[in-house]
Amino acid sequence: MNKYLRDLVKLSKFDSSISMFEPKIENEKAKLSTFVEIAESFKTQINETYAQIDDVKSKRTKNNIHLAELKTKLEDISKKNNEISNEKELKALQLEEEIAKEQISFANEEIIRLDKITVAKEEALKELQVKLTEEEESIKEIQVAVDNAIEDINKERNVVSQSRGELLEKFDNKILTFYQKIRRWAKDSAVVPVIDQACYGCYMKINDKTYAEVIKSDEIINCPHCGRILYKEETEEA
Numbered sequence: 001m002n003k004y005l006r007d008l009v010k011l012s013k014f015d016s017s018i019s020m021f022e023p024k025i026e027n028e029k030a031k032l033s034t035f036v037e038i039a040e041s042f043k044t045q046i047n048e049t050y051a052q053i054d055d056v057k058s059k060r061t062k063n064n065i066h067l068a069e070l071k072t073k074l075e076d077i078s079k080k081n082n083e084i085s086n087e088k089e090l091k092a093l094q095l096e097e098e099i100a101k102e103q104i105s106f107a108n109e110e111i112i113r114l115d116k117i118t119v120a121k122e123e124a125l126k127e128l129q130v131k132l133t134e135e136e137e138s139i140k141e142i143q144v145a146v147d148n149a150i151e152d153i154n155k156e157r158n159v160v161s162q163s164r165g166e167l168l169e170k171f172d173n174k175i176l177t178f179y180q181k182i183r184r185w186a187k188d189s190a191v192v193p194v195i196d197q198a199c200y201g202c203y204m205k206i207n208d209k210t211y212a213e214v215i216k217s218d219e220i221i222n223c224p225h226c227g228r229i230l231y232k233e234e235t236e237e238a
């Protein structure tokens, strides 16, 4: 194979594998992010539940204040009972007493209802906290695995980058520029193998004459359809 072509194939393979490292890292991070998202949603639910409990408790306090007021009112009514002078006053006072007693029973019922809500909410809160702890444990474990995987990927990337750097030190400048121009649009498929007499960039069949030139590998041959650089896999030659 032509030396320049061989260098191009190597460079293209290095560039393709370098492009693959970032998605691999992103993939590792994504494993973690689903767990982090779930943990975040538990935290939000916990905060909401705390706020709801606070709200119920403040309603309960208001009911207690109201109860105390109503009890004072009942005491006042019973004092007034001794000062009544006619039937009309008596009826008015009885009505007032009835209303106050009704309000007391409402307030008591409301307190029972609010307490039940508080118990249920506190139970839900405990469950959420258990779930959050479990999720955070999983995150710790996954974090270690992900960190290790990313470290391995970075090591591999450094090796490839170093080999690429070494290759570029003795690379022909014109060939490099030529390659970079194709790479601008073809990305990682600037240099592609010919398989079954087809370009593996655009998948079009190439004619016999071009195919013969590709097999010979004496020169750098571009795909007549798309312009990518073509080569014949060394293994297939043998």
Ligand SMILES: [Zn+2]
Pocket (backbone or CB within 6 Å): 199, 200, 201, 202, 203, 204, 223, 224, 225, 226, 227, 228
């Ligand atoms: Zn092509």
